[in-house]
Amino acid sequence: MKITVIGSGYVGLVTGTCLAEVGNHVCCLDVDPAKIATLQAGGIPIYEPGLEDMVRRNVAAGRLSFTTDVEASVAFGEIQFIAVGTPPDEDGSADLSYVLAAARGIARHMDGYKVVVDKSTVPVGTGDKVRAAIAETLAERGADLPFAVVSNPEFLKEGAAIEDFMKPDRIVVGADDERAIELMRRLYAPFQRNHERILCMDVRSAELTKYAANAMLATRISFMNELANLAETLGADIELVRQGIGSDPRIGYHFLYPGVGYGGSCFPKDVKALVASGQEHGHDLKVLSAVEAANDAQKLRLVDKVIREFGEDLAGRRFALWGLAFKPNTDDMREAPSRVIVDELTRRGAEVVAYDPVATHEAQRVMGDNPKLQFADDMMGPLAGADALLIVTEWKAFRSPDFDAVRAALKQPLIFDGRNMYAPAWLRGQGFTYHAVGR
Numbered sequence: 056m057k058i059t060v061i062g063s064g065y066v067g068l069v070t071g072t073c074l075a076e077v078g079n080h081v082c083c084l085d086v087d088p089a090k091i092a093t094l095q096a097g098g099i100p101i102y103e104p105g106l107e108d109m110v111r112r113n114v115a116a117g118r119l120s121f122t123t124d125v126e127a128s129v130a131f132g133e134i135q136f137i138a139v140g141t142p143p144d145e146d147g148s149a150d151l152s153y154v155l156a157a158a159r160g161i162a163r164h165m166d167g168y169k170v171v172v173d174k175s176t177v178p179v180g181t182g183d184k185v186r187a188a189i190a191e192t193l194a195e196r197g198a199d200l201p202f203a204v205v206s207n208p209e210f211l212k213e214g215a216a217i218e219d220f221m222k223p224d225r226i227v228v229g230a231d232d233e234r235a236i237e238l239m240r241r242l243y244a245p246f247q248r249n250h251e252r253i254l255c256m257d258v259r260s261a262e263l264t265k266y267a268a269n270a271m272l273a274t275r276i277s278f279m280n281e282l283a284n285l286a287e288t289l290g291a292d293i294e295l296v297r298q299g300i301g302s303d304p305r306i307g308y309h310f311l312y313p314g315v316g317y318g319g320s321c322f323p324k325d326v327k328a329l330v331a332s333g334q335e336h337g338h339d340l341k342v343l344s345a346v347e348a349a350n351d352a353q354k355l356r357l358v359d360k361v362i363r364e365f366g367e368d369l370a371g372r373r374f375a376l377w378g379l380a381f382k383p384n385t386d387d388m389r390e391a392p393s394r395v396i397v398d399e400l401t402r403r404g405a406e407v408v409a410y411d412p413v414a415t416h417e418a419q420r421v422m423g424d425n426p427k428l429q430f431a432d433d434m435m436g437p438l439a440g441a442d443a444l445l446i447v448t449e450w451k452a453f454r455s456p457d458f459d460a461v462r463a464a465l466k467q468p469l470i471f472d473g474r475n476m477y478a479p480a481w482l483r484g485q486g487f488t489y490h491a492v493g494r
């Protein structure tokens with residue numbers, strides 16, 4: 056099949072590449088000429104395990120191409136995926152301007168039947184807006200052409216995006232046009248050879264499913280973070296509590312890790328957008344408002360512990376920080392808790408030397424103007440003479456460091472661990488003062 060993907064970011068590039076991997080011909084469009092130039096030159100603009108090889112393989116096979124030419128990209132595919140960003144507007148609601156611009160771009164140049172598939176995360180009712188934008192633009196052209204609008208939200212996780220796309224838990228297809236549904240079934244057949252994974256539903260339910268999924272996951276995290284804070288006060292160990300509840304199959308072990316709060320490009324903006332959508336329609340989503348407030352507070356939890364140790368004024372202090380990305384296996388710095396933590400430490404006068412296995416470049420782009428923040432090339436580098444080590448992202452490389460070397464390098468053996476990486480009793484036995492979350 057011939058497919059166009061509009062927006063070549065984390066979702067669009069993975070979608071396009073995986074669709075090419077199973078034999079389709081895919082044209083990826085982006086408005087960012089630098090991104091397209093990188094891709095055309097054989098590079099990839101983001102870090103995602105396995106993606107670079109897959110892109111190269113499919114480009115070499117002639118199945119994957121990149122362009123900034125809207126007219127050519129519209130002509131290319133019968134199926135047109137929209138995978139552009141939907142960042143929060145000032146009031147927290149999703150900014151649909153990119154989605155609607157992509158839809159109008161299709162309508163401006165189409166000359167036959169198109170299936171417009173919305174993969175971006177969008178509020179309920181966006182399908183109708185996309186349909187209206189296309190109809191309006193076609194009317195301006197005096198063209199009467201058939202098209203269908205489908206909602207096909209994406210559930211991939213950054214860091215495991217290829218695996219998630221190639222072996223999805225489910226494929227949600229929201230549509231009411233039989234021809235479009237048939238095309239979507241054919242398109243996704245290679246990804247569900249083991250068993251049927253397509254859940255066909257109406258467009259509105261599909262749109263809400265995506266927000267409901269992210270809101271539920273964010274809720275689990277905020278729930279555990281609040282309990283972790285309580286556990287600290289009560290003298291309980293949240294890690295034991297986590298195992299105690301996770302063993303119940305109705306609860307399960309996933310997404311019960313307390314930490315420094317959720318970040319990334321999805322949970323924060325999707326929780327906000329769902330709350331805003333509720334408000335717009337007269338529903339006060341109290342649980343989700345609390346999820347967001349608890350998360351905002353949690354991002355400063357590690358700094359609170361530092362203040363308890365060193366006092367409010369951190370001038371003259373230097374901290375080593377491990378992990379900048381919002382989670383391991385990605386370079387994504389959007390809404391990363393590290394940003395809030397570094398801002399607050401440096402605002403109080405401290406210097407921070409940070410190390411991240413892959414996100415340093417991206418961190419330099421978004422935080423590089425902070426004169427009190429430096430970046431190190433290796434994980435032991437920041438430790439020399441630092442007042443303490445703070446762990447913010449749970450990269451595998453941090454799981455079992457050379458603790459003797461860590462102790463020797465730090466000014467004093469003091470660790471603030473925002474990800475509960477280590478066994479507290481053992482570490483204390485090694486002479487460390489160890490502050491974790493909820494234990």
Ligand SMILES: NC(=O)c1ccc[n+]([C@@H]2O[C@H](COP(=O)([O-])OP(=O)(O)OC[C@H]3O[C@@H](n4cnc5c(N)ncnc54)[C@H](O)[C@@H]3O)[C@@H](O)[C@H]2O)c1
Nearest residue numbers: 062063064065066085086087139140141153157175176209
């Ligand atoms: N990142 C994730 O893990 C993830 C997972 C599931 C769903 N989503 C959703 O997918 C959507 C995209 O997210 P992302 O992380 O890939 O964003 P991104 O910012 O990485 O990529 C979006 C791309 O779209 C391009 N773009 C914007 N307007 C365009 C236009 N009119 N024509 C062509 N290109 C255009 C931008 O230049 C950018 O490269 C969002 O709605 C997001 O919520 C993201």
